[in-house]
Amino acid sequence: MNELVATYKLTTPLFMAGADQTGAEMRAPSIKGALRFWYRAIALSQLGSWQEVQEKERKIFGSSKTGQGRFLITVERKGLSSSKTFDFKHDQAGIVYLGYGLKDAQRKYFEPGASITVKLLFKPGSGEETVEPVMKALIALGLFGGLGARARNGLGSVAITSLQIDGVEKWDNPKDEKELKKKIAEFVQSLAPLPAELPAYTAFSAQTRIDVAGADRDPxxxxxxxxxxxxxxxxxxxxxxxxxxxxxxxxxxxxxxxxxxxxxxxxxxxxxxxxxxxxxxxxxxxxxxxxxxxxxxxxxxxxxxxxxxxxxxxxxxxxxxxxxxxxxxxxxxxxxxxxxxxxxxxxxxxxxxxxx
Known part of the structure; x- marks a missing residue:
């Protein structure tokens, strides 16, 4: 069995909920859903078409047609705050703008700073062709993405801090912006050859652009x-x-x-x-x-x-x-x-x- 263990730092307010949208809840299915998204984004370059990506995704992550997927997922949380209502201050007009709708809905959130560890235990015989793209999805989530509501707008950002394969550490944290740029460039290169044409769905391609756009001590x-x-x-x-x-x-x-x-x-x-x-x-x-x-x-x-x-x-x-x-x-x-x-x-x- 292969075990992937990825640890992330929550860097911005996380608005994640279950059936009760007025509360806040850290949910493994939601994290698995985010991984599915990033799997689709990175898999096109290797599989070539949306149809093939869908077919492989169902086998790896599971579906009503194919049954259970190739791995079990568990989530551990350390330092997760109690849920609270976000104070959309007047001097945080940018947060209000990026979180459009959250203020009026009075959604609760988790404060930044928590450590989130995602463990994936693969079934016997899964093979590198199954484990490697999921590993890349874990990295993509931690380099470009987030969890919960308005994740594309930067809320619920999760930064990868550790990645272990069967107990062996495979990730070095970038110390500054230049090292982060290098990490991102290496990751994108690992997806080559990227499609030259505009993809049929949201995925990495030769037309992708990524910028490290400034830094601050207050996320x-x-x-x-x-x-x-x-x-x-x-x-x-x-x-x-x-x-x-x-x-x-x-x-x-x-x-x-x-x-x-x-x-x-x-x-x-x-x-x-x-x-x-x-x-x-x-x-x-x-x-x-x-x-x-x-x-x-x-x-x-x-x-x-x-x-x-x-x-x-x-x-x-x-x-x-x-x-x-x-x-x-x-x-x-x-x-x-x-x-x-x-x-x-x-x-x-x-x-x-x-x-x-």
Whole structure:
């Protein structure tokens, strides 16, 4: 039997719940779900197609069709705080922005600082072809991701601090931003050859971009600063506001807002006249954004921000963008420009960039 043991440090507030969404609960199924996501993200380069990734994922992680997966998962928590209601302060506008909806829902959370150890015990005969991609998923979660609600926006970030295979340590913690960049570059290189074309779903490809975008001793302040920058950046895309105002005043438009690239739905409200508009897909309620924010723990009590852009086909070919407001709607072809997000990533002057 092969045993993988990954330990993570919780670096930002974690909003994770079970059936009772008003409470907070650390759940192994939720962690397994996050691992499934990152498995899909890293497996495409080796398996070649979404269909093959799905088939292999079901065998490894389990499904109603294939039965139990190839491993058992247990989770240990050390230093996990009691759950409490987050204080969305006025001076944390960036956190409020990144955690949209959590304030109104009064969701409870766990404070940063806890140690979370995930143990995976594989069934006999699993083989390297099964264990290795799961190991990479564990690393990806700890380099780029998080757990719970608004994990893509940096909340619930978990930084990998240890990775053991059958008791042998395989991970060295990066001491500073340059070492973190090197770790990320080595990980991306381990996925080669990456697909050159835009993937059919969120996955690593040759078009992936990763930036180490600054550091601070306060991880929550670091995340709050990123949220404030994003809020200002998106607000200042004046052409989008002008486009929506034209639509609301009865004018004809031929394109959707640029900021669609950050995900759907998104809304507009103009204080001057109270007009509102909603931007969504015709058949889908939401499309998660392709930008992942992660706060990573470094040596000496410092933390670094990691911004990961995983561009993919934004919507199926037949899907359209729909804009609704002032008693009318407009359907438009989906033509997303991921350059809008790359331009946001350029807002961090001391960033360290990783390209495949």
């Amino acid at each position: 929550v302040k670091l995340l709050d600063d990123i949220g404030k920058k994003m809020m200002v950046y998106r607000r200042d895309i004046k052409s989008d506001s002008a486009l929506i105002r034209k639509f609301l005043s009865g004018g004809d438009i031929s394109a959707h807002p640029y900021r669609v690239a950050f995900g759907l739905p998104h809304n507009y409200f103009f204080k001057s006249d109270g007009n509102k508009a909603n931007v969504n897909a015709v058949q889908r309620e939401r499309r998660a954004g392709p930008l992942f924010i992660h706060v990573h723990a470094l040596a000496g009590g410092r933390y670094a921000a990691v911004l990961t852009l995983l561009p993919a086909e934004f919507l199926p070919a037949e899907e359209q963008i729909k804009i609704t407001g002032s008693g009318r709607d407009k359907k438009l072809p989906c033509r997303v420009d991921y350059g809008v997000i790359e331009k946001f990533m350029l807002q961090f002057p001391n960033r360290l960039e990783v390209r495949p």
